[in-house]
Amino acid sequence: MSRIPSRRTLLAGASATAAATLLGACDRLGNVEWFRRTLKTGEDANMFVQRLLLTERSLAPEYTAADISPWFKPNGTEDPPDKAYKALARRKFADYHLEIGGLVEAPFSLSLAELRALPSRTQITRHDCVEGWSCIGQWTGVPLANLLTRARLKPAARYIVFHCADTMEQASPLEGGDDPETTEPEAAPTGANPNMTRRPAGAEDRRDSGKGEDTASGDDGTAPIRFYESIDLVDAFHPQTILAYALNGETLPIANGAPLRLRLERNLGYKQAKYVMRIEVVASFADIGQGKGGYWEDQGYAWYAGI
Amino acid sequence: MFRHPLVIRVTHWVNAVCLLVLLMSGLQIFNAHPALYWGNVSTFDTPLLAMTSTEDDPPKGVTTILGRRFETTGLLGLSTGPNGAPADRAFPPWATLPGDQDLTGGRSWHFFFAWAFVLNGLAYLLYGLFSGQLRGRVIPARDQIRHFGASVREHLTLRFPHGEEAKRYNVIQKLTYALVLFVLLPVQVLAGLAMSPAMNAAFPFLLTLFDGRQSARTVHFAVAGLLVLFVLVHVALVVLSGFWNNMRGMVTGWFVIERDITPASPAREPEA
Numbered sequence: 001m002s003r004i005p006s007r008r009t010l011l012a013g014a015s016a017t018a019a020a021t022l023l024g025a026c027d028r029l030g031n032v033e034w035f036r037r038t039l040k041t042g043e044d045a046n047m048f049v050q051r052l053l054l055t056e057r058s059l060a061p062e063y064t065a066a067d068i069s070p071w072f073k074p075n076g077t078e079d080p081p082d083k084a085y086k087a088l089a090r091r092k093f094a095d096y097h098l099e100i101g102g103l104v105e106a107p108f109s110l111s112l113a114e115l116r117a118l119p120s121r122t123q124i125t126r127h128d129c130v131e132g133w134s135c136i137g138q139w140t141g142v143p144l145a146n147l148l149t150r151a152r153l154k155p156a157a158r159y160i161v162f163h164c165a166d167t168m169e170q171a172s173p174l175e176g177g178d179d180p181e182t183t184e185p186e187a188a189p190t191g192a193n194p195n196m197t198r199r200p201a202g203a204e205d206r207r208d209s210g211k212g213e214d215t216a217s218g219d220d221g222t223a224p225i226r227f228y229e230s231i232d233l234v235d236a237f238h239p240q241t242i243l244a245y246a247l248n249g250e251t252l253p254i255a256n257g258a259p260l261r262l263r264l265e266r267n268l269g270y271k272q273a274k275y276v277m278r279i280e281v282v283a284s285f286a287d288i289g290q291g292k293g294g295y296w297e298d299q300g301y302a303w304y305a306g307i
Numbered sequence: 308m309f310r311h312p313l314v315i316r317v318t319h320w321v322n323a324v325c326l327l328v329l330l331m332s333g334l335q336i337f338n339a340h341p342a343l344y345w346g347n348v349s350t351f352d353t354p355l356l357a358m359t360s361t362e363d364d365p366p367k368g369v370t371t372i373l374g375r376r377f378e379t380t381g382l383l384g385l386s387t388g389p390n391g392a393p394a395d396r397a398f399p400p401w402a403t404l405p406g407d408q409d410l411t412g413g414r415s416w417h418f419f420f421a422w423a424f425v426l427n428g429l430a431y432l433l434y435g436l437f438s439g440q441l442r443g444r445v446i447p448a449r450d451q452i453r454h455f456g457a458s459v460r461e462h463l464t465l466r467f468p469h470g471e472e473a474k475r476y477n478v479i480q481k482l483t484y485a486l487v488l489f490v491l492l493p494v495q496v497l498a499g500l501a502m503s504p505a506m507n508a509a510f511p512f513l514l515t516l517f518d519g520r521q522s523a524r525t526v527h528f529a530v531a532g533l534l535v536l537f538v539l540v541h542v543a544l545v546v547l548s549g550f551w552n553n554m555r556g557m558v559t560g561w562f563v564i565e566r567d568i569t570p571a572s573p574a575r576e577p578e579a
Contacts, residue, residue, distance in 0.1 A: 020401075026328075027405050030412055042419030053509040060508045069348050126347055126520065128504050130410065132340035133349035134520050266505045300411040306505030307418070 047304035060265035069135040074255035080166035093259035102281035105152035141244030165275035170222035229294040268305040310562035318431040325424035331404035335413030341397030347519035358397035445485040451478035498527040
């Protein structure tokens with residue numbers, strides 16, 4: 001028995017060293033392409049299994065008016081800096097038009113008033129952020145399925161891409177082809193407390209930090225990267241998938257995505273595009289953005305966000 | 308004696324790696340919003356638990372539990388990063404995977420190892436059930452239940468059984484393993500699933516079970532804490548009850564039983 005303490009000390013020291021080495025090794029492994037792809041198979045499995053479990057009629061839980069959160073936390077972009085958007089906002093989006101095009105037989109565009117005149121769906125649902133928090137709100141909007149049916153998808157149509165008004169960052173021609181992983185949003189902790197302020201941690205810092213009024217000018221040889229997101233037809237035709245123009249019975253506030261935002265109730269918040277300007281129906285999203293299917297996906301987040 | 312069959316040994320070590328990665332990547336995910344609530348939604352002003360840093364100069368790390376504030380500078384809320392600069396985060400870099408603030412990286416690790424954990428656990432349970440191993444490992448024998456009090460005393464005084472008695476797990480050991488295997492780990496998996504909006508649509512009862520998504524997140528965090536406690540006690544007892552013998556048992560399967568050559572207690576002497 002008397003030898004055990006010394007062994008224990010030895011072991012403790014050895015395991016501390018081993019732990020530190022292992023940690024460093026894990027971090028390095030996480031940056032190796034094949035290993036990163038292997039890890040991502042866990043998220044592929046999530047999608048595979050959840051799609052098996054969900055039918056098109058599986059609805060996200062809906063709540064009562066009493067459950068509505070007193071404050072619906074906005075996240076991501078809260079006030080798009082873009083000149084064109086600001087001009088629209090100044091006139092209360094009277095000049096706004098939603099365009100629907102791409103692989104459709106009958107492309108069309110609708111003003112906000114026209115959208116509001118269409119049959120609508122109102123639902124009280126829970127919004128889950130990838131960071132971990134949740135809010136409940138009441139959304140009113142046009143079912144996406146109705147718009148897609150009206151536009152009549154071509155046989156090659158597979159994904160619905162939402163092009164949004166808000167600039168997320170400037171792509172420098174020098175950095176344009178960079179692997180998104182080298183520009184991880186989390187790599188830039190600017191001292192902001194991640195608690196309750198920002199979405200995919202720290203990512204917004206880049207966007208908000210001194211970009212000035214108009215990020216869309218491109219005067220300095222950079223092109224703005226505006227938010228985009230894509231969903232497949234399974235989610236697009238789900239009855240709870242709507243383009244919402246009202247939150248809790250009021251006009252959708254700018255912070256929550258005015259004039260029009262996507263609600264995709266069986267997914268995390270980062271899929272639910274705000275400030276939607278144009279809907280493009282495509283066969284593949286490989287040529288859009290950096291090819292991963294959305295702004296956050298290009299930053300490393302999974303395309304499927306059901307968990 | 309040959310104590311641990313190959314399947315048990317392999318699943319044990321795979322499980323150990325899974326739990327460690329799940330814990331550290333879980334803390335990484337927690338750091339993205341280091342606050343816990345009860346119910347379906349986040350009541351941002353009144354979290355059950357929150358880890359923040361203050362605006363003071365120099366800033367302090369503060370952990371708030373049920374409205375009571377504790378200064379936890381250096382560990383929770385504010386700690387020192389690898390480069391020596393203060394890191395403004397809930398759990399410190401050495402406790403999270405990846406070390407840097409990286410939610411998407413943490414999620415990738417967490418989901419991959421969650422699948423590994425579940426598949427490995429199922430393999431263990433199926434093997435354990437069909438081989439009869441599980442029964443002997445977690446269900447106390449009648450005489451063990453009768454001598455429950457004595458077993459507690461032995462534990463508290465760190466006297467470990469020898470001879471015949473060392474061939475089987477003691478009653479507290481069995482009950483603890485049963486609690487971990489059939490309560491904590493399943494609850495942990497279900498609470499994890501209850502946080503998924505897609506799983507909520509497929510199985511709404513998950514939300515009922517945990518009284519809401521934010522409570523499921525709180526339970527997931529609390530059970531992770533209990534599992535850490537279990538592992539700490541487990542490792543401490545492994546070390547105290549003969550580290551090398553225990554390690555040999557779980558690596559090669561062979562475990563040395565010290566024979567009771569001398570009578571175990573003077574009370575038995577007259578009979579001998």
